[in-house]
Amino acid sequence: xxxxxxxxxxxxxxxxxxxxxxxxxxxxxxxxxxxxxxxxxxxxxxxxxxxxxxxxxxxxxxxxxxxxxxxxxxxxxxxxxxxxxxxxxxxxxxxxxxxxxxxxxxxxxxxxxxxxxxxxxxxxxxxxxxxxxxxxxxxxxxxxxxxxxxxxxxxxxxxxxxxxxxxxxxxxxxxxxxxxxxxxxxxxxxxxxxxxxxxxxxxxxxxxxxxxxxxxxxxxxxxxxxxxxxxxxxxxxxxxxxxxxxxxxxxxxxxxxxxxxxxxxxxxxxxxxxxxxxxxxxxxxxxxxxxxxxxxxxxxxxxxxxxxxxxxxxxxxxxxxxxxxxxxxxxxxxxxxxxxxxxxxxxxxxxxxxxxxxxxxxxxxxxxxxxxxxxxxxxxxxxxxxxxxxxxxxxxxxxxxxxxxxxxxxxxxxxxxxxxxxxxxxxxxxxxxxxxxxxxxxxxxxxxxxxxxxxxxxxxxxxxxxxxxxxxxxxxxxxxxxxxxxxxxxxxxxxxxxxxxxxxxxxxxxxxxxxxxxxxxxxxxxxxxxxxxxxxxxxxxxxxxxxxxxxxxxxxxxxxxxxxxxxxxxxxxxxxxxxxxxxxxxxxxxxxxxxxxxxxxxxxxxxxxxxxxxxxxxxxxxxxxxxxxxxxxxxxxxxxxxxxxxxxxxxxxxxxxxxxxxxxxxxxxxxxxxxxxxxxxxxxxxxxxxxxxxxxxxxxxxxxxxxxx
Numbered sequence: 119x120x121x122x123x124x125x126x127x128x129x130x131x132x133x134x135x136x137x138x139x140x141x142x143x144x145x146x147x148x149x150x151x152x153x154x155x156x157x158x159x160x161x162x163x164x165x166x167x168x169x170x171x172x173x174x175x176x177x178x179x180x181x182x183x184x185x186x187x188x189x190x191x192x193x194x195x196x197x198x199x200x201x202x203x204x205x206x207x208x209x210x211x212x213x214x215x216x217x218x219x220x221x222x223x224x225x226x227x228x229x230x231x232x233x234x235x236x237x238x239x240x241x242x243x244x245x246x247x248x249x250x251x252x253x254x255x256x257x258x259x260x261x262x263x264x265x266x267x268x269x270x271x272x273x274x275x276x277x278x279x280x281x282x283x284x285x286x287x288x289x290x291x292x293x294x295x296x297x298x299x300x301x302x303x304x305x306x307x308x309x310x311x312x313x314x315x316x317x318x319x320x321x322x323x324x325x326x327x328x329x330x331x332x333x334x335x336x337x338x339x340x341x342x343x344x345x346x347x348x349x350x351x352x353x354x355x356x357x358x359x360x361x362x363x364x365x366x367x368x369x370x371x372x373x374x375x376x377x378x379x380x381x382x383x384x385x386x387x388x389x390x391x392x393x394x395x396x397x398x399x400x401x402x403x404x405x406x407x408x409x410x411x412x413x414x415x416x417x418x419x420x421x422x423x424x425x426x427x428x429x430x431x432x433x434x435x436x437x438x439x440x441x442x443x444x445x446x447x448x449x450x451x452x453x454x455x456x457x458x459x460x461x462x463x464x465x466x467x468x469x470x471x472x473x474x475x476x477x478x479x480x481x482x483x484x485x486x487x488x489x490x491x492x493x494x495x496x497x498x499x500x501x502x503x504x505x506x507x508x509x510x511x512x513x514x515x516x517x518x519x520x521x522x523x524x525x526x527x528x529x530x531x532x533x534x535x536x537x538x539x540x541x542x543x544x545x546x547x548x549x550x551x552x553x554x555x556x557x558x559x560x561x562x563x564x565x566x567x568x569x570x571x572x573x574x575x576x577x578x579x580x581x582x583x584x585x586x587x588x589x590x591x592x593x594x595x596x597x598x599x600x601x602x603x604x605x606x607x608x609x610x611x612x613x614x615x616x617x618x619x620x621x622x623x624x625x626x627x628x629x630x631x632x633x634x635x636x637x638x639x640x641x642x643x644x645x646x647x648x649x650x651x652x653x654x655x656x657x658x659x660x661x662x663x664x665x666x667x668x669x670x671x672x673x674x675x676x677x678x679x680x681x682x683x684x685x686x687x688x689x690x691x692x693x694x695x696x697x698x699x700x701x702x703x704x705x706x707x708x709x710x711x712x713x714x715x716x717x718x719x720x721x722x723x724x725x726x727x728x729x730x731x732x733x734x735x736x737x738x739x740x741x742x743x744x745x746x747x748x749x750x751x752x753x754x755x756x757x758x759x760x761x762x763x764x765x766x767x768x769x770x771x772x773x774x775x776x777x778x779x780x781x782x783x784x785x786x787x788x789x790x791x792x793x794x795x796x797x798x799x800x801x802x803x804x805x806x807x808x809x810x811x812x813x814x815x816x817x818x819x820x821x822x823x824x825x826x827x
Contacts, residue, residue: 148792205534210543223567227264242508243545249504252485256526313510325498338602344578354568357387394569477521633669645800671777762806
């Protein structure tokens with residue numbers, strides 16, 4: 119019994135530890151299914167019943183559908199005003215103040231006039247309040263998405279298409295108004311298509327695709343995006359004119375051109391930008407150090423903006439004397455809605471898919487972090503629908519694609535925000551600026567906005583620490599991070615993302631092709647089995663090999679599984695069969711006078727089938743069979759001391775027909791019946807150790823060794 123093989127430790131040694139005592143016979147799956155377990159009787163549903171169940175409409179289902187589509191209705195009626203309102207107000211105002219300079223700055227990344235960044239910080243944020251399931255993320259403009267949009271906008275509307283000849287002159291001037299109008303059309307059309315894709319994926323319940331965007335992939339990709347954004351802002355920091363590149367190696371071309379024209383740097387712009395960078399970095403560091411003591415974070419961005427705009431003398435001095443490039447005209451008020459230019463959509467499909475995936479992955483990743491921290495759930499499908507509605511509807515109001523911002527979300531959560539009421543208030547702050555005081559931002563130097571963007575990239579650049587962390591935890595995840603980073607830096611964000619996803623998929627195949635393989639041994643006086651190569655206490659059971667491989671078995675790795683099984687156990691049934699066949703042939707030749715023409719299998723079958731019919735010759739047949747059996751047994755024991763192989767299928771999630779066929783072909787002569795399957799390794803070991811008369815007949819020579827699962 120099992121109790122005989124595992125004796126519990128003495129209570130004097132472990133007085134406070136619970137003791138496990140087991141006294142039962144060896145169980146096989148056949149015995150468990152027939153004696154211990156009884157399946158519940160279930161009547162399978164017909165197709166008609168399934169359709170009726172799915173299409174059945176009731177008030178409860180209608181209510182659930184409405185609450186799912188409008189999550190705000192599930193929490194707003196029970197909103198605890200006294201408990202949440204103050205925190206949401208403070209958080210909303212703080213986040214709204216942060217939205218303003220970031221909206222202006224990220225519009226430059228998107229290659230559209232700054233006011234469109236404010237539009238994108240109002241309409242989508244307002245919509246997400248009603249349709250989003252996360253209570254803490256801050257929707258709006260984001261550096262990575264803005265940069266991807268800018269690359270598309272400049273590709274579809276390059277400067278070279280908008281140079282016009284002056285009257286009676288050979289000189290050409292850039293028509294910036296026509297160029298900006300075209301780029302806005304491209305950005306809006308792209309946003310409309312992104313919204314359609316996200317909305318369709320959400321309605322088709324494709325929210326699960328987020329699980330394929332592993333965290334190392336997303337973090338490596340966003341770190342590469344930070345490199346692209348940083349390089350793109352160098353020309354604004356230095357106030358020089360450069361061509362904006364897109365596609366593979368664009369970041370290198372951009373950096374080379376900046377270095378070539380570094381002699382044209384506007385020193386005044388550089389000084390202003392560096393001062394802003396130092397100030398913003400100090401403020402950010404103070405906010406991080408004293409975040410538990412500060413009631414609200416110090417709004418470094420708005421201090422920089424307001425501090426500069428309030429100094430009119432500096433404004434005139436820098437603009438007129440040193441010709442510092444400024445934001446320029448910001449129209450007051452909201453533009454009337456208009457239909458996106460659908461004729462542009464055909465050339466934006468690939469870009470929109472990449473942007474839709476990146477936007478969703480950023481939003482759902484951050485939403486899950488906050489949901490886990492604060493104890494509520496987010497719905498990936500509804501998040502896709504919410505993002506799709508924000509982008510699709512927003513495109514009719516001249517916005518470009520949005521997603522959540524890491525820096526603003528941290529501010530919204532750390533300042534006491536509890537619900538999306540904070541997001542609603544932040545959008546109203548932006549609305550106030552757009553309809554009333556937007557003109558005040560017109561003389562703001564672009565180098566200040568570049569400084570704001572660069573400092574906000576610090577959080578992404580800190581992700582380089584992942585390399586050291588992953589080196590000690592998972593080399594495969596480190597490879598995913600590095601490939602995502604390098605591919606996105608060199609090939610561009612769109613192609614880089616595709617390469618990163620493809621590589622992540624290949625790592626899954628690699629893991630199944632290169633699993634951990636080991637032979638297990640028993641820990642003395644227990645029913646526990648561990649790797650004999652790693653633990654000194656683990657000892658192999660005599661004549662038994664227990665093979666473990668932590669992978670599922672299917673067509674792509676079944677041959678590798680069998681090869682590893684042969685190598686680890688030292689048993690190759692094919693070789694043994696060949697040697698046994700040769701041995702039998704030699705034995706036949708040594709028999710004199712043809713006393714025995716039948717093979718080992720025929721003798722064995724004759725004994726079983728004839729039974730009493732062979733009573734008269736029983737002694738002769740039995741003696742002859744025992745003699746032949748003893749000879750075969752000695753020969754087999756000389757070939758290998760292993761008489762049983764146990765396959766540990768505990769980590770095997772599935773095995774397909776190809777895998778089953780390959781294993782059966784090599785190690786089983788007949789069907790794998792429930793008698794050969796056991797609930798624990800220890801049951802299988804005890805079964806193999808149980809003394810039984812071995813069968814060495816010809817049909818069983820193919821199996822050679824007992825194999826159980």
